[in-house]
Amino acid sequence: MSTLGEITVAIPAHPARVxxxxxxxxxxxxxxxxxxAADISIAIxxxxxxxxxxxxxxxxxxxxxxxxxxxxxxxxxxxxxxxLAAGARIxxxxxxxxxxxxxxxxxxxxxxxxxxxxxxxxxNPLAPHQTTITTLVRTELAKKIGFxxxxxxxxxxxxxxxxxxxFTVACAEAGAKIVHVPRRTWAWVHHGANSSGIPGxxxxxxxxx
Numbered sequence: 433m434s435t436l437g438e439i440t441v442a443i444p445a446h447p448a449r450v451x452x453x454x455x456x457x458x459x460x461x462x463x464x465x466x467x468x469a470a471d472i473s474i475a476i477x478x479x480x481x482x483x484x485x486x487x488x489x490x491x492x493x494x495x496x497x498x499x500x501x502x503x504x505x506x507x508x509x510x511x512x513x514x515x516l517a518a519g520a521r522i523x524x525x526x527x528x529x530x531x532x533x534x535x536x537x538x539x540x541x542x543x544x545x546x547x548x549x550x551x552x553x554x555x556n557p558l559a560p561h562q563t564t565i566t567t568l569v570r571t572e573l574a575k576k577i578g579f580x581x582x583x584x585x586x587x588x589x590x591x592x593x594x595x596x597x598x599f600t601v602a603c604a605e606a607g608a609k610i611v612h613v614p615r616r617t618w619a620w621v622h623h624g625a626n627s628s629g630i631p632g633x634x635x636x637x638x639x640x641x
Contacts, residue, residue, distance in 0.1 A: 436517050437497025438470035439568070442490035445504035446477050454505045454621075457539070461507035467514035470496050474504075484581040484595035487565075491574055499571045505537070505621045506566065512617040516568040525611040526570040527603050529555075529563050532620035542622060552614045557604040565596035566618050569603070577602045 441462045449455045455474070462469050475489035491499060498520070500513060516528045531551045534542035550561050579595045593601070604610055 436521055439467075439498040439500050439513055439517065440471040440473050440494040440496040440571075441469045441500045441502055441508075441513075442473045442475075442487070442494055443502050443504050444475050444477065444483060444486035444490050446486075449504040450476065454537070458502055458504050458507050461509075461512075462502070464510050465508060465513045466510050467517055469500070469513060473499075482581060484579045487595065488579040491571075491579065494571050494574075497571055498568055499574050500568045501565045502618075503565065505623075506532075506619055508618045509616075511615075513568070515613055515615050515617050519611055519613040520568060523609070523611045525609045526573050527567060527600075527608045527610040528569075528613055529567045529610075530613045530615045530617040532564070532566070532618050533616050534622050535619045537621055537623055539619075547620075550612075551616075552612070554612050555600075555604070555610040557610070560601055560604060562593075562597060563600050564620070565599070566620075567600075569608075573603060573606070573608055574599075577606060 443455070443458055445455045459472060459474070462472055471494075473490045473493040475486045475493075477483075477486040487501070498517075500516070502508060512530065515530060519525065519528045531549075532547065533545055534547055536542065550563070553561065555561070555563065577599055579599055581595055582593065582598045600610070
């Protein structure tokens with residue numbers, strides 16, 4: 433990684449994800465990367481502070497040049513960090529995101545699994561579309577922007593977003609080069625209802641499982 437700099441994976445987690453083993457699965461996926469992470473920064477939402485505060489705590493502990501974000505109920509496929517790191521070098525980008533395949537909480541793939549969504553669509557800061565928080569970002573940029581709980585009625589680009597979406601938009605407004613790498617390199621866990629982007633949700637759907 434001499435041309436990129438080391439990567440820390442930041443994982444915010446609700447206590448429910450610790451109890452049901454999902455956090456262990458997420459951590460195992462980081463340790464199984466083809467391109468090894470230098471460190472893992474885990475923050476547990478033990479006091480119900482919510483996603484923004486917990487994600488910020490995980491970010492605050494990062495000391496490497498790059499940070500890769502992962503929610504504790506999801507997991508990386510082995511090539512995830514390698515693919516995004518290669519994209520960072522090729523495109524000289526400061527924020528990169530790939531795409532996902534959908535899985536049930538028990539790890540089984542979702543039937544007829546072919547989520548198109550924004551797959552293959554580059555991020556357009558003039559008409560921003562939704563991205564997930566499973567990204568690779570320069571740590572200096574991530575800490576400059578930070579994570580903040582948005583007002584419940586906040587809307588950006590036609591979307592009612594959570595702290596993750598507002599983080600992405602703020603990165604774009606700060607002039608970050610955001611690049612989509614059109615590869616499916618991680619697993620997004622569907623709990624029956626999508627709580628992504630809902631302010632105050634804590635870890636996604638944790639209170640319902």
